[in-house]
Amino acid sequence: MTDASSPTVWRRWLALELTRLRREAGLDQKDVAKALRCTVAKVSYYETADRPVVVKDLDEVLLPLYNVPENRWSAYLRAAKDARKKGWWETHGGPPIPSWFSLFVGLEQGASQIRAYESEAVPGLLQTRAYTDAITRRGTAERAEDEIERQIDLRLTRQNAVTRASNPLRLWAVLNEAVLRRVVGNPAVMRAQLLHVAEMARCPKITVQVIPFSRGAHPGMAAGPFQILNFPWPSDPGVAYVEHRAGAFYLEAPHEIEAHTVAFEHLVALALSPDESVKMVRDIAEEYA
Structure with missing residues (x-):
């Protein structure tokens, strides 16, 4: 343990x-x-x-x-x-977050490693406040201002998992090039966001890779974004997490975890190397200058 x-x-x-x-x-x-x-x-x-x-x-x-x-x-x-204790996200103030998402945050905050494929947006753990603000407001309908602010604060507080001094979370993110090209907020927000991703990728436990459009079809196109969460003890096989509009799937059967692991390995093989990926992220950031 x-x-x-x-x-x-x-x-x-x-x-x-x-x-x-x-x-x-x-x-x-x-x-x-x-x-x-x-x-x-x-x-x-x-x-x-x-x-x-x-x-x-x-x-x-x-x-x-x-x-x-x-x-x-x-x-x-x-x-x-x-x-039996309450997680910080359960006492964050305001209305409780949905139970399906509270479970995810709890798993995320205690995971030892997350491997994530993202096709449309920068992973939440790597987002800047301005980017989070822009994407939350555009994707959130009929919510009061204070509720939107709490949602933004929750996402930013979750980022402590990758920056904490003791046993930070190991994050390996594979991004579709569309994540870098889609303008969220405005060009200034995008430039700051991409430079932040490049800076975070310098951390020993954070790996970022990009799949350029030129690589053509790939396994991520079949079912969209997903995450694989692993935990600090070998006896735990992990969880594959797939979010949808009304909740999420928590996939724990061996064949389900294996299918997502194989897909992630194929995405890694298709992507640029970490160094090449960071260079691409910085180059596109400068295009927004």
């Missing part, structure tokens, strides 16, 4: 561990439900991270039932307590 900055991810880690420990103990969910004097559904919720684990259940029943050595209990109990 390692440090994570998100209760969502602690809940995820604990769910994976409880599933592993139960199977190693040779127990079914119904056996655990009998020991807890609860329904099988409750055990399933614990093992899918749909609900945080009750610390008392863990301390008094699950850890002894699974024969976990007592010198390891403290790690599980601490994870259970951290998993």
Whole structure:
């Protein structure tokens, strides 16, 4: 186990561990439900991270039932307590963000790596305030000014994941050339945004690659933008995230993750190298001068 900055991810880690420990103990969910004097559904919720684990259940029943050595209990109990906390994005002020997106922010803030393909816009973690402002106002209908401002602030606060001093998020972004060419806001906003992307790409844990129009058809054209999130422990296979207008898909089946991983690898192979990509970003930025 390692440090994570998100209760969502602690809940995820604990769910994976409880599933592993139960199977190693040779127990079914119904056996655990009998020991807890609860329904099988409750055990399933614990093992899918749909609900945080009750610390008392863990301390008094699950850890002894699974024969976990007592010198390891403290790690599980601490994870259970951290998993029940509120993430900063859940106390950000104003109306709560949709549950489907709150889940994503929680996963993003605790991820160790995100690989993202973007076809239309600069990834949120690399956006400037002016770019975020322009894209949010154009894409947001019938919302009050204070709600728009909160949405902008939320996106900018999320960027702390890639700049924090301890275990910053590893971000690998592949961008379609259209991201650089589509004028969001005005040319001055675009120039500042592209120079910011080029500057951020100098960070050791941030990689930016661009697929030029000249490379023709590519796997990103089939289904659009997507992200693959990985977490700090090898036992977690990760999540493929695909957003749509009414919510998002969280794809966790092995074949789903593999399909997106293969697609991302093909996009990386088609893209310019990181150095060539940064040069292209800077060159196009100067075209906006």
